[in-house]
Amino acid sequence: MMDKPWNNRAWLFVVPVLIIVLFSSLLPMMTVVNYSVQDTMGQNNFFWNGVAWFQNLLDPTTDMGGRFANALVRNLIFSLVILCLEVPLGIAVALCIPKHGWRVGASLVLIALPLLIPWEVVGTIWQIFARQDIGLFGAALNAIGLHYNDTQDPTSAWATIVIMDVWHWTGMIALLSYAGLKAIPDAFYQAARIDGASRWSIFRNIELPKLQKVLVIAVLLRFMESFMIYTEPSVVTGGGPGEATSFISLDLVKIALGQVDLGNAAALSIVYYLITLTICYVFFTIMTQLDQRKGV
Amino acid sequence: MASITLDHIAHAYPGPPGAPKHYALKQIDHLWQQGRAYALLGPSGCGKTTLLNIISGLVIPSEGRLLFDNTDVTRLPTERRNIAQVFQFPVIYDTMTVAENLAFPLKNRGMERNAIKRRVEEIADLLDLRPDLGRRARGLTADAKQKISLGRGLVRSDVSAVLFDEPLTVIDPALKWELRSKLKAVHQALDLLMIYVTHDQVEALTFADEVVVMKDGAVLQIGTPAELFESPAHSFVGYFIGSPGMNFLPVTIDGARAHADGAVFDLDARYAPPGAGQKVELGFRPDYATISRQGPVAVRVDRIEDLGRRTLARFTLAGKEAVATLVPGSGLAPGDDAALTIAPGHAHVFIDDLRTEGSPA
Numbered sequence: 001m002m003d004k005p006w007n008n009r010a011w012l013f014v015v016p017v018l019i020i021v022l023f024s025s026l027l028p029m030m031t032v033v034n035y036s037v038q039d040t041m042g043q044n045n046f047f048w049n050g051v052a053w054f055q056n057l058l059d060p061t062t063d064m065g066g067r068f069a070n071a072l073v074r075n076l077i078f079s080l081v082i083l084c085l086e087v088p089l090g091i092a093v094a095l096c097i098p099k100h101g102w103r104v105g106a107s108l109v110l111i112a113l114p115l116l117i118p119w120e121v122v123g124t125i126w127q128i129f130a131r132q133d134i135g136l137f138g139a140a141l142n143a144i145g146l147h148y149n150d151t152q153d154p155t156s157a158w159a160t161i162v163i164m165d166v167w168h169w170t171g172m173i174a175l176l177s178y179a180g181l182k183a184i185p186d187a188f189y190q191a192a193r194i195d196g197a198s199r200w201s202i203f204r205n206i207e208l209p210k211l212q213k214v215l216v217i218a219v220l221l222r223f224m225e226s227f228m229i230y231t232e233p234s235v236v237t238g239g240g241p242g243e244a245t246s247f248i249s250l251d252l253v254k255i256a257l258g259q260v261d262l263g264n265a266a267a268l269s270i271v272y273y274l275i276t277l278t279i280c281y282v283f284f285t286i287m288t289q290l291d292q293r294k295g296v
Numbered sequence: 297m298a299s300i301t302l303d304h305i306a307h308a309y310p311g312p313p314g315a316p317k318h319y320a321l322k323q324i325d326h327l328w329q330q331g332r333a334y335a336l337l338g339p340s341g342c343g344k345t346t347l348l349n350i351i352s353g354l355v356i357p358s359e360g361r362l363l364f365d366n367t368d369v370t371r372l373p374t375e376r377r378n379i380a381q382v383f384q385f386p387v388i389y390d391t392m393t394v395a396e397n398l399a400f401p402l403k404n405r406g407m408e409r410n411a412i413k414r415r416v417e418e419i420a421d422l423l424d425l426r427p428d429l430g431r432r433a434r435g436l437t438a439d440a441k442q443k444i445s446l447g448r449g450l451v452r453s454d455v456s457a458v459l460f461d462e463p464l465t466v467i468d469p470a471l472k473w474e475l476r477s478k479l480k481a482v483h484q485a486l487d488l489l490m491i492y493v494t495h496d497q498v499e500a501l502t503f504a505d506e507v508v509v510m511k512d513g514a515v516l517q518i519g520t521p522a523e524l525f526e527s528p529a530h531s532f533v534g535y536f537i538g539s540p541g542m543n544f545l546p547v548t549i550d551g552a553r554a555h556a557d558g559a560v561f562d563l564d565a566r567y568a569p570p571g572a573g574q575k576v577e578l579g580f581r582p583d584y585a586t587i588s589r590q591g592p593v594a595v596r597v598d599r600i601e602d603l604g605r606r607t608l609a610r611f612t613l614a615g616k617e618a619v620a621t622l623v624p625g626s627g628l629a630p631g632d633d634a635a636l637t638i639a640p641g642h643a644h645v646f647i648d649d650l651r652t653e654g655s656p657a
Contacts, residue, residue, distance in 0.1 A: 196404035197404055205392065
């Protein structure tokens, strides 16, 4: 072991990646960290402010803290609702995708279409779609006597955003689940038929357990994306009516770019980031440990 | 429990209209008897899995009828056929314990709980799974999982047949023997009809009472291991069974003699002169042919292979390489002149690949 060549040149190969990561995420993030512990009176003069911004943010009795707490609750509810809708729906869609022939390709393309549309365009499509005068969706709902108005009524606004997200992203869960289902060898289905298992039992005892790993990834991706949602609601509702659909990201942009309140915005960014990271980490750890414990 | 009748079964996958049908399985007419063990043996793509799938109901044959005892089941779905199948790799239900896995087929058929428990314990004892009953099936080794797959098949007392589709593929060689003897023991204990698909002749010959040798969708021979070895009906059977396989030399037949490029073999029977253009071959097993210094047919030793238990000598005759057992202590080396002797009754004549019997000389 002693005469093992000790060569550090390999690090040179990592340098380009480090540089890219440095400029793309570390430096911008450090800037944010910098802002979060300083205050300014303008003229680009900054002074040390300690953790005051964070204290302010995390105390719900303050104006800033109250705003943040409300937005956080909205975000969590939104993520929970869309996960509860998209995951079962995505699995159901995946189960319905044909197994052979030209229909496979056709279905996959159709399912993938919403995923290929840029976020802003999705927002615009639904903004128009939901209009009560010319929007197919909004006008149709009002025509059958439902009171629907996404710019005035919080319930309508939420429904629009949730349905839009389900439309946009269920396809991803369906595609992931379809890939997971395809990976199950035929012998499992044959064995289940021989064992006389019902369709539900096949789903419960074969398909769902085999999909578990894929679904963990799908839930993680959907959680991260939905928790950080910005573009679509900012186009469709702009956070309204009132504050009804003001998610953290929308608020953050208002504080940082609208009010140029850099300290608050920076502290909010960091807390926001840490929450996302923590939830993902906890979820992933629990799922993988459950997985391992079951193996014993 | 039942016997299975294959009544002129054949299967062709639908091809382009007008084109001649391509048979994945050529016509087969056979009776599998209750309580016996059969092996379907052949190279990949020979139709053995198609035949197995026809029996299990995963494939509906394009021609013929399939009878379990006297009931026509040709078109019955798998779940109504009362068969059990063990697949190439273990199929277990990950989320269940071993006991739940074993109970699953009974539960699905609405059996009463105590009866299920009794039956599961019976089968677990038979397969030595008793200590694992409470464990999750997922964490077990491949051979234990394969035993669970087998157990799920055996747990129903009404199974007509147990089908095995190369069940030892993923099992460690050391455990293969153990599992194979377990299968034999189960077969004896339960008196079931078992059908075993494999491309491994050792597996087929040790497992089965009768072996079905298949090639290109056709059944070439059905017989006991001894029959396949001693009197293969088709040159492929001779070549495929035995290690090394049978030697084949192109010959011309003249009554009770075979001529191969100057060498003359005396046969035990007289053969009618074959028709023009027919391929005539003399087949003999290396196990029944010896190379020594003295003998009727002169050859030159090309190579010597010491297998430990016996030594093989390779030589070239009539332009074909052949192999025979080297007589111990003959002191022959590669390049030496030697002689080939075929034991009486072990030189077979194949005309167009089919073994032909002569009339007594």
